[in-house]
Amino acid sequence: xxxxxxxxxxxxxxxxxxxxxxxxxxxxxxxxxxxxxxxxxxxxxxxxxxxxxxxxxxxxxxxxxxxxxxxxxxxxxxxxxxxxxxxxxxxxxxxxxxxxxxxxxxxxxxxxxxxxxxxxxxxxxxxxxxxxxxxxxxxxxxxxxxxxxxxxxxxxxxxxxxxxxxxxxxxxxxxxxxxxxxxxxxxxxxxxxxxxxxxxxxxxxxxxxxxxxxxxxxxxxxxxxxxxxxxxxxxxxxxxxxxxxxxxxxxxxxxxxxxxxxxxxxxxxxxxxxxxxxxxxxxxxxxxxxxxxxxxxxxxxxxxxxxxxxxxxxxxxxxxxxxxxxxxxxxxxxxxxxxxxxxxxxxxxxxxxxxxxxxxxxx
Numbered sequence: 173x174x175x176x177x178x179x180x181x182x183x184x185x186x187x188x189x190x191x192x193x194x195x196x197x198x199x200x201x202x203x204x205x206x207x208x209x210x211x212x213x214x215x216x217x218x219x220x221x222x223x224x225x226x227x228x229x230x231x232x233x234x235x236x237x238x239x240x241x242x243x244x245x246x247x248x249x250x251x252x253x254x255x256x257x258x259x260x261x262x263x264x265x266x267x268x269x270x271x272x273x274x275x276x277x278x279x280x281x282x283x284x285x286x287x288x289x290x291x292x293x294x295x296x297x298x299x300x301x302x303x304x305x306x307x308x309x310x311x312x313x314x315x316x317x318x319x320x321x322x323x324x325x326x327x328x329x330x331x332x333x334x335x336x337x338x339x340x341x342x343x344x345x346x347x348x349x350x351x352x353x354x355x356x357x358x359x360x361x362x363x364x365x366x367x368x369x370x371x372x373x374x375x376x377x378x379x380x381x382x383x384x385x386x387x388x389x390x391x392x393x394x395x396x397x398x399x400x401x402x403x404x405x406x407x408x409x410x411x412x413x414x415x416x417x418x419x420x421x422x423x424x425x426x427x428x429x430x431x432x433x434x435x436x437x438x439x440x441x442x443x444x445x446x447x448x449x450x451x452x453x454x455x456x457x458x459x460x461x462x463x464x465x466x467x468x469x470x471x472x473x474x475x476x477x478x479x480x481x482x483x484x485x486x487x488x489x490x491x492x493x494x495x496x497x498x499x500x501x502x503x504x505x506x507x508x509x510x511x512x513x514x515x516x517x518x519x520x521x522x523x524x525x526x527x528x529x530x531x532x533x534x535x
Contacts, residue, residue, distance in 0.1 A: 173205050173206035173269070173270065173271065174205060174206045174243070174246065174248050174269035174270075174271070175205055176202060176205055178246050178248065178269070179202050179205075179206075179208055179269065180202075180523070181242075181246065182208075182239060182242040182243050182246060182248075182269070183200055183202075183208065183239075183242075183523055183526070183527075184523050185238070185242040185245075185281075185284050185285065186235060186238045186239045186242050186284075187520045187521070187523055187526055188238065188284050188285050188287070188520055189231070189234045189235040189237075189238040189284075189441065190231065190234055190287070190289075190440075190441065190444065190456075191228070191231035191234070191235075192219075192221060192222065192227045192228070192231060192456075192458070193219075193221075193349070193353040193364070193365060194353070194361065194363060194364055194365055194518040194520075195215055195219075195228070195231075195363075196363065196520060196521055196526070197212060197213050197214055197215065197228040197231055197232070198210050198211065198212050198213070198231075198232065198235055198526070199211045199213075199526055199527070199528055200523075200526050200527050201527070202527070206268060206269050206270065207266070207267070207268055207269075208239070208266075208267045208269070209264060209265070209266060209267070210232070210235065210236070210239075210264070210265040210267060211262070211264055212228065212229075212232045212262065212263045212264065212265060213228070213261065213262050214227075214228035214229065214261050214262075215228060216228075216261060217261075218348075218349075219349050220343070220345050220346045220349055220473055221346075221349065221458070221459065221462050223462055223465045223466060223469075223471075223473075224465075225260065225261055226433050226462075226465065227458065227462065229263070229430050229433035229434060229437065230433050230434075230436050230437040230440060230503070230504065231437060232263065232265070232433075232434055232437060233433065233434035233435060233436060233437020233438045233439075233440070233441070234437040234438070234440055234441035235437075236252050236265060236267070236434065236437070236438065237437065237438040237441045237442060238284055238441060239252075239267055240278075241278045241280055241281040241284060241445075242281060242284065243269055243275075244275055244276065244277050244278040244281060245277045245278075245281050246269075247271060247272065247273070247275050248269045248270060248271060248272065248275060249269070249270045249271075249272040249275050250267060250268065250269055250270075251267070251268045251270070252265050252266065252267040252268070253265070253266055254430060254431070254434075260430070263430060279449065280310070280442060280445040280446060280449060282449075283445045283448040283449055284445070286448060287444055287445055287448045287454075288448075288453065288513065288514055288517050289369070289453075289454070289455055289456070289514070289517065289518070290453035290454065290455050290509075290511050290514050291369065291370060291371030291407070291411065291455050291514075292371050292411065292414075292511070292514070293410050293411050293413070293414025293415070293511075294411075294414050294415050294416070294453060294507075294508075294509030294510060294511035295414075295416070295509055295510045295511060296323075296326075296413075296414060296415065296416060296509065297416055297509070297510050298321065298416060299319075299321065299416050299417055299508075302450075303450045303451075303452065304319070306446050306449065306450050307419070307443060307446055307447060307450070307508075309446070310439075310442040310443050310445070310446030311421065311439040311442055311443050312439065312442070314423075314424050314435070314439075315421055315422065315423060315424065315436075315439045315503075316421075316422040316424075317419055317420070317421060317422070317443075318419070318420040318422060318494055319417045319418070319419055320417060320418040320419075320420075320493075321416065321417040323413075325418070326412060326413055326415065326417075326418065327412075327413065328493055329412050329418045329493070329507075330408070330409050330412030330413050332460060332486070332489055332490060332493060333408040333409065333412050333457065333460065334404055334408055334409050334412075335482075335485075335486055335489070336408070336459055336460045336463065336486055337400065337403070337404040337407065337408040337459075338400055338404065338482075339459075339463060339479060339482050339483060339486065340459050341390075341394065341399075341400045341403065341404070342394055342400065342476070342479070343473070343474045343476060343479050344387055344391075344474065344475075344476055345473060345474050345475075345476075347384075347387045347390060350384065351384045351385075352364075353365050354366075354367050354370065354384075355367065356381050358516075359515070359516040360516065360517060360518070360519050361518050361519060362518075362519050362520060362521050362522075363520075363521055364518070365518055366516045366517070366518065367380075367381070368515060368516035369514060369515075369516035369517055369518065370407070371406060371407050371411065372402075372403060372406045372407065373406065376402050376403065376406060379402075380403070383399065411455065411507065412507065414509070415455075415507040415508060415509035416452070416508055416509040416510065417507065417508055417509070418457065418505065418506070418507045419443070419505070419506050419507070419508060420494065420502060420504070420505050421436065421439060421440060421443065421502075421503045421504035421505070422496075422500070422501070422502065422503065423435070423436060423501050423503050425501075426499065426500075426501050427501055427503075433503075436503040436504060439503075439504075440503070440504045443504075443506075444506075447508050451510060452508045452509060452510060453508065453509065453510070453511050453513075453514070454506050454507070454508045455506060455507050456504070456505070456506045457505045457506055457507060458504070458505060460486060460490055460505060461502045461503070461504070461505050463483040463486055463487065464483075464486070464487040464490055464491075464502060466480075466483055467480075467483045467484045467486070467487040468487060468498060468499070490502070
């Protein structure tokens with residue numbers, strides 16, 4: 173049975189699991205030796221991008237896999253389950269740890285803390301056969317990877333992301349999310365994204381900070397001063413071209429519930445760590461996936477005229493690019509490539525803060 177000291181060491185590493193916009197939608201309890209309770213939550217009530225809590229559930233899966241990886245370095249085997257009867261937006265996970273002489277440290281565990289988001293353009297050096305095989309092996313036989321590697325494919329993804337970014341930047345319901353997730357004048361952030369890691373140049377960052385003080389300013393710039401052009405070039409088009417490949421994670425079947433999104437989170441984290449192990453950096457590109465979730469569910473996410481129709485057209489373009497049917501499930505989309513380690517990054521809340529209550533949603 174794992175001691176409390178071992179559990180603290182495991183949690184100290186597991187807290188580095190990725191989550192959308194660094195929200196860290198989990199809190200921990202240690203009720204007894206060998207037992208950790210993960211109290212998950214989602215942000216669907218106030219974050220446009222957390223459709224039905226799916227993004228948070230994928231993050232929960234990444235956390236559970238990171239717990240397993242960290243435990244393997246302690247010679248411990250893990251078993252986890254979703255506690256019956258818990259609310260859909262507040263799942264509780266019971267994680268048990270057992271001493272097991274057959275458990276060896278997982279090679280991916282060494283990259284838990286160094287895994288990072290690279291939002292700037294990377295080198296276009298093609299993936300090697302070994303790198304490609306490592307990425308495929310990491311997600312396991314239950315998931316399939318669709319890689320977009322040729323220049324024509326990366327250009328097609330760039331055009332998709334260009335259209336996607338126009339939706340993202342002109343949707344009023346997304347504005348408060350964008351404004352709240354950035355920590356300005358920062359190289360590091362415990363619970364947000366530091367502006368130096370966003371991926372724009374200093375002049376654009378300074379203008380963004382001023383414009384994002386109100387939706388009225390954003391709307392004025394978008395309408396009359398081509399306000400979406402600079403961020404779309406720097407955050408979407410150039411990074412889309414500047415990479416080795418874009419990767420779409422496809423599940424074996426249409427998701428039926430939270431367990432399927434947790435499994436996707438496990439695969440996502442293993443893919444990300446395998447990329448790091450292969451000398452690659454990665455950036456999630458999830459908003460086209462999320463907007464497609466809304467479109468294929470027939471759900472509106474904006475009162476702004478034309479936004480929902482634009483999302484439906486985007487979903488069709490995405491499906492033509494893959495290619496895929498309208499009922500095929502997309503779980504995770506990203507780009508990978510070689511680059512220098514980013515100068516700035518998101519950190520994590522200290523473990524003492526995560527061993528506590530769920531935070532309140534923004535007012």
